[in-house]
Amino acid sequence: MRTPWPDNRPFALALSHDVDRASKGWAQFLYYISGSVSHLDHRGFRKHLHSLAAQMAGNNPYWNFERLMEFEDDIGVRSTFFFMDERGKFNPLRPRTFTLYRGRYTLDDPKIQHVIRHLEAGGWEIGLHGSYRSFNDESLLGTEKGRLETILGHPVLGVRQHYLRLRVPQTWQIHARLGFAYDSSLGYTRRIGYRAGTSRPFYPVDPTTRKPIMVLEVPLTVMDRPLMEMARPQEQVWRCIEKARGEGGVLTLNWHQCLFNPWEPEDYPAMYAQIIRECQRLGAWIASIGEICARWRTARQMR
């Protein structure tokens, strides 16, 4: 079978990190520790105490950019970091807003701007993580895109909506009008797998005009938390790898930046490494989503 990947590699592995949070505040420690006490969750309690000890020692558990860069640099791969510009506010009368907005960051933060430039200078791709309400708000998403582009000094090609909030086909139409080259929001939030039934990137079709919407969808396959909460996670992910191999498609990973720490939960970084090693062993082409998108488009033109 002829595949679109360099040297006719059997499939591709796309690496990505949603940056939902960049640092953990005291209110979050308090919230999670008291939550684990009230639910008699001993494992969670130990995990959060462990993480608190790290914080006291000067290691914010949610700031893992250098750790990820070092890890990926060591194995010679690059990924996509999706940054968010979340301006929603915590409202004590609406408890849900705590998990949505507490500990959020914006692109005005100089520390965030610095790490974005630092990542890009090192060869990592920067994409936009559309804020919670942006999936059906073109003006909001456009403003967020513009802020990120001001930091980068060039257009942003990729987007993934926070919580994978995708209204089909409206969100894709917004993406296309705003000039995104690809989206990677089509995936499951509570399980893993290929939500569109295929591992191959595709242009969505507008059901009214029956014409393609010009934003390439690179489906998201495996997200850290849903995978790790499943029984026998290795077996589940190996099945996804088999499908990507069989179709010459892509396995896309999303490992949240804030969870790539050795404290909470400590086995997430190891699973990320294990999946990459297995795909390397099987000859996958490993790249950022932007590179996957560019390669896919070039291969299509050559056919």
Ligand SMILES: [Zn+2]
């Ligand atoms: Zn998110």
